Amino acid sequence: MTHTRNTAASPAAESPRRDSPSPTDLAALDARSERALTEAMTVRRLPDRRYVVETDGGTYVVALDAGDCTCPDHAIRGARCKHLRRVAMAVTAGTVPAPGERVGACAVCGRETFVPVDAAGSYLCDRHAFEPGDAVADRETGKRLVVTAVTTDRADAYRTDEGRLVAAYDANEAYGAHEPVVEAVYAESLRPDRLPSDVDSYAFPASRLTARGN
Ligand SMILES: [Zn+2]
Ligand SMILES: [Zn+2]
Structure with missing residues (x-):
């Protein structure tokens, strides 16, 4: 995705404005x-x-x-x-929230983090946050995954395609039901001829996934 619409004049190229101080x-x-x-x-x-x-x-x-x-x-x-x-x-x-933000708490460590003012749902601090594209590992199986989406839905509110709550799966018992759900695809399912969007993604409570360097 390129941004070609806003390439008109760079600020440096602008002629001096008449209201210059x-x-x-x-x-x-x-x-x-x-x-x-x-x-x-x-x-x-x-x-x-x-x-x-x-x-x-x-x-x-x-x-x-x-x-x-x-x-x-x-x-x-x-x-x-x-x-x-x-x-x-x-x-x-970053010492006070922006006007559109308020102080919230990270769902994993409880540390203060700024969240949207009208935020419902669940949030992560910078240390525990993921970005789409992050390489991670599943703490339960050791398998490698790639993050595709980070939701603000709690694990006890997010339903998988099977119609079950993420928090209701036995393998998720050890992780907080209040944590946001992170969607990821298995690295082994990614192939040069398949787009990540064509691969099944799976939902995890945030702290079940752990960053793998990168
Ligand atoms: Zn003043
Ligand atoms: Zn945290």
């Missing part, structure tokens, strides 16, 4: 970026999509997706204040 504006912007980086601020996520930023100078509420902050700097000048910048940095650094 003046050197004075740039100095002010730099100063704000500098403060956003260095000043002691605490960023916390609110239960809605907003954030609280605590500073020595006061406590403000930032709506990152609306580009809004309750501080005087933002209210008076409409500037992209240091609080907005700090929240954006914290999201990029």
